Amino acid sequence: MRKITPHGRPVLAALTAAFVVSTPLAAQTAAPDAGREITQTAPAKPAVSARDLVTLPRLGAPVASADGSFAVYSVSETDPETLDRTPRHYVLDLMTPGASPRALDLGLKASNLQLGSDGYLYFLSTEHTAKDAPRRTRVWRRGISAGGLAGRAQVVAEFSSAEIAGFKLSPDTKRIAIWGRVPRDCTSLGCADQVNAHLPGPGTGRLYEGGKGFVRHWDTWSNPASPSRVFVFPLDSGRVSGEGIPLDGGVANGAITANVPTLPFGGAEDIAFAPGGNGVYFTARLLNAAEPGSTNLDIYFSDLSGYAPRLLTGGNPAHDSHPTPSPDGRYLAWLAMERAGYEADRLVVHLRDLASGETRKLTEAIDLSFSELAWSADGSYLLATAGEVLDTPAFRLDPETGEARRLDLMAGNEAHIANLTPLLGDRLLFTRDSIGQPGELYLSQGLEQATPLTDVVTTRMGNMAPIITTRFSFEGAGGATVWGQITRLKDQQGPIPAILNIHGGPQGSYNDAWSTRWNPRVFASQGYAVISIDFHGSTGYGQAFTDAINQDWGGKPLEDLQKGLAHALTLDPQIDGSRACAMGASYGGYMVNWIAGQWPDRFRCLVNHNGLFDTRAFYYSTEELWFPRWDFGGTYAEAAKTYEKWNPVLHVDKWQTPMLVVLGEKDFRVPYTQGLGAFTALQERGIPAQLLVFPDENHWVLGAKNSLQWHNTVFAWLNRWIGEGEAQK
Numbered sequence: 066m067r068k069i070t071p072h073g074r075p076v077l078a079a080l081t082a083a084f085v086v087s088t089p090l091a092a093q094t095a096a097p098d099a100g101r102e103i104t105q106t107a108p109a110k111p112a113v114s115a116r117d118l119v120t121l122p123r124l125g126a127p128v129a130s131a132d133g134s135f136a137v138y139s140v141s142e143t144d145p146e147t148l149d150r151t152p153r154h155y156v157l158d159l160m161t162p163g164a165s166p167r168a169l170d171l172g173l174k175a176s177n178l179q180l181g182s183d184g185y186l187y188f189l190s191t192e193h194t195a196k197d198a199p200r201r202t203r204v205w206r207r208g209i210s211a212g213g214l215a216g217r218a219q220v221v222a223e224f225s226s227a228e229i230a231g232f233k234l235s236p237d238t239k240r241i242a243i244w245g246r247v248p249r250d251c252t253s254l255g256c257a258d259q260v261n262a263h264l265p266g267p268g269t270g271r272l273y274e275g276g277k278g279f280v281r282h283w284d285t286w287s288n289p290a291s292p293s294r295v296f297v298f299p300l301d302s303g304r305v306s307g308e309g310i311p312l313d314g315g316v317a318n319g320a321i322t323a324n325v326p327t328l329p330f331g332g333a334e335d336i337a338f339a340p341g342g343n344g345v346y347f348t349a350r351l352l353n354a355a356e357p358g359s360t361n362l363d364i365y366f367s368d369l370s371g372y373a374p375r376l377l378t379g380g381n382p383a384h385d386s387h388p389t390p391s392p393d394g395r396y397l398a399w400l401a402m403e404r405a406g407y408e409a410d411r412l413v414v415h416l417r418d419l420a421s422g423e424t425r426k427l428t429e430a431i432d433l434s435f436s437e438l439a440w441s442a443d444g445s446y447l448l449a450t451a452g453e454v455l456d457t458p459a460f461r462l463d464p465e466t467g468e469a470r471r472l473d474l475m476a477g478n479e480a481h482i483a484n485l486t487p488l489l490g491d492r493l494l495f496t497r498d499s500i501g502q503p504g505e506l507y508l509s510q511g512l513e514q515a516t517p518l519t520d521v522v523t524t525r526m527g528n529m530a531p532i533i534t535t536r537f538s539f540e541g542a543g544g545a546t547v548w549g550q551i552t553r554l555k556d557q558q559g560p561i562p563a564i565l566n567i568h569g570g571p572q573g574s575y576n577d578a579w580s581t582r583w584n585p586r587v588f589a590s591q592g593y594a595v596i597s598i599d600f601h602g603s604t605g606y607g608q609a610f611t612d613a614i615n616q617d618w619g620g621k622p623l624e625d626l627q628k629g630l631a632h633a634l635t636l637d638p639q640i641d642g643s644r645a646c647a648m649g650a651s652y653g654g655y656m657v658n659w660i661a662g663q664w665p666d667r668f669r670c671l672v673n674h675n676g677l678f679d680t681r682a683f684y685y686s687t688e689e690l691w692f693p694r695w696d697f698g699g700t701y702a703e704a705a706k707t708y709e710k711w712n713p714v715l716h717v718d719k720w721q722t723p724m725l726v727v728l729g730e731k732d733f734r735v736p737y738t739q740g741l742g743a744f745t746a747l748q749e750r751g752i753p754a755q756l757l758v759f760p761d762e763n764h765w766v767l768g769a770k771n772s773l774q775w776h777n778t779v780f781a782w783l784n785r786w787i788g789e790g791e792a793q794k
Contacts, residue, residue: 083587112530112590114778119769124504124521126484131182133488135211148769158211181238181633222305227255233333235342241493244295244788248310254296262290278356283329284731284763291325308319312367323349325534337388344368346388364388392444406691409572411608427467442489450604455576457481474495474515481578531555539632542621549629552585553594561594561641562787572603579738594640598629616698618711619659646786648672662716670786671724675735678742681716686736717746723753725782729762753774
């Protein structure tokens with residue numbers, strides 16, 4: 066595997082709290098009446114707390130006007146007392162350097178903001194300007210310019226028998242695509258007499274026929290009769306007209322039954338209008354018996370005639386997504402994987418000439434997995450992001466030659482670039498976040514280094530105790546170069562207790578990015594040194610490195626973690642390796658369970674969040690079966706030896722380390738019984754343990770109050786075993 070370096074940039078001791086102003090801890094001033102020097106000590110800056118993490122404003126993705134003269138964005142704000150979240154919206158003049166954002170009072174609690182080429186701001190709201198109106202989700206619009214709002218809010222679309230989940234405007238704002246859960250036999254968006262066959266009554270029981278697809282997915286029990294469907298409507302004076310054209314073909318011969326956008330996480334990126342607005346490209350997941358074991362997403366095209374859509378990617382049995390037509394309609398770009406059944410295969414940018422049908426793999430020779438995809442405003446090049454050695458930079462892709470140029474948009478490390486929004490005049494609007502601070506909005510001229518446009522959190526973070534993040538590499542399993550990071554308070558003196566953070570996926574990365582969960586800066590602010598290792602199986606180091614975890618869950622990754630922790634302790638002698646806790650979620654939680662039996666005397670405590678405990682039971686209870694089949698080499702019946710080789714339940718006889726177990730009852734990916742199993746094993750052996758159960762959370766903890774409780778519980782557990790409270794335990 067080729068060795069990727071961070072392009073000659075400094076990788077040691079990188080201060081990630083951007084725009085922090087250094088203030089001397091002691092300033093000397095002369096007393097006018099005494100002629101002597103008096104030393105004044107500046108107050109220490111407060112560290113980032115769990116409540117800070119929960120209540121920090123959260124910047125949303127920007128949307129720009131068609132001429133690129135202004136942008137609109139939202140900020141989610143959280144009340145520090147009630148923890149209720151409220152969206153605030155702003156418009157920003159992009160043509161006036163240094164312009165300040167203007168607050169937008171839409172009069173309604175709004176989401177999913179989009180700018181139409183007709184001079185209106187479109188959005189979703191469950192509220193209404195009329196007090197007696199029934200509460201339902203509607204599409205609204207208001208006039209807007211760089212100077213702010215104009216006119217009153219107008220209803221664009223509402224349906225009495227269907228809830229709107231999302232929408233997307235055509236480039237000319239003459240059509241709108243609207244989606245929601247709609248029975249497959251409905252010819253319009255919603256049916257007054259909807260019948261859910263899986264609820265036959267008279268009781269509350271759900272009844273599912275075998276071989277029909279998912280019965281539950283992520284955190285929701287399936288309603289097979291009502292998939293996610295998209296209908297396209299003409300807009301007449303800002304109001305939908307007609308019954309709408311179903312993208313799936315409705316009742317036409319050859320129509321498909323599929324979720325569009327794809328569930329559970331698909332959205333507007335799954336749908337793209339042709340530049341002239343006379344057709345729609347979309348990503349679909351077919352609803353059939355193969356669905357729980359298939360990663361096959363396909364791209365279709367509907368000409369909006371009402372006939373069945375045309376399949377464009379039928380030759381690829383793996384993943385195809387993110388349809389992105391060029392502004393002139395000549396090309397269609399998209400992202401595709403090659404291997405069916407593998408959800409972490411490399412995403413390659415494909416490009417099709419829509420006139421000739423010629424298709425090329427534009428980034429086939431680049432050993433990176435691309436994610437976001439967008440055309441420049443003039444259509445002369447593509448922009449995309451990809452994870453690469455702890456960063457997520459942006460790339461400029463030439464559609465003719467396939468040449469990829471890594472953009473240098475930020476001074477220092479790129480960290481995490483996202484929400485690419487190309488503008489006229491070779492400008493690029495985007496967000497950037499890092500371990501040190503949440504996202505801000507930036508503008509680049511000519512794809513050169515960008516200037517910040519917002520101060521949603523920068524000043525506030527600058528007034529908090531800064532951290533220092535050190536990137537390092539070492540020789541891991543098999544002699545491979547493995548990367549890691551150490552995050553701790555900048556001026557902290559040792560001995561500093563250590564946390565080994567283990568990422569999930571397992572094909573993922575603890576890269577240089579802000580997170581509202583498992584945030585290194587928040588843990589460092591509690592007085593810990595946070596060590597993360599991108600073990601074999603991590604992304605951003607070439608596909609061979611990602612593939613290396615296949616059928617080796619407890620092998621090379623554990624060796625990398627062991628060597629990486631030892632290297633980090635050598636690199637930073639301030640860290641006290643004798644006071645260490647290992648913690649992780651999902652695969653990270655699995656590794657915690659594996660460590661409990663394979664490295665039982667290394668840590669003083671463990672934290673296992675939604676981790677696999679019994680690989681056999683997991684196989685027969687998870688929903689997306691393609692995942693264990695790929696990672697363990699087949700079904701349990703086909704590859705039982707591999708499942709059992711890496712099964713933590715077989716090694717509980719060696720468990721001895723205190724463990725906090727966290728689970729969500731709505732987690733269908735790693736069902737909560739896996740956590741209960743680990744907790745039972747701990748109790749049977751008399752090992753100190755705690756169990757934290759969230760009845761309303763899934764694989765993640767998302768609620769503000771729940772997040773605060775999660776952090777308080779984890780911090781108390783760490784303090785009990787490796788912090789100031791360790792003597793009491």
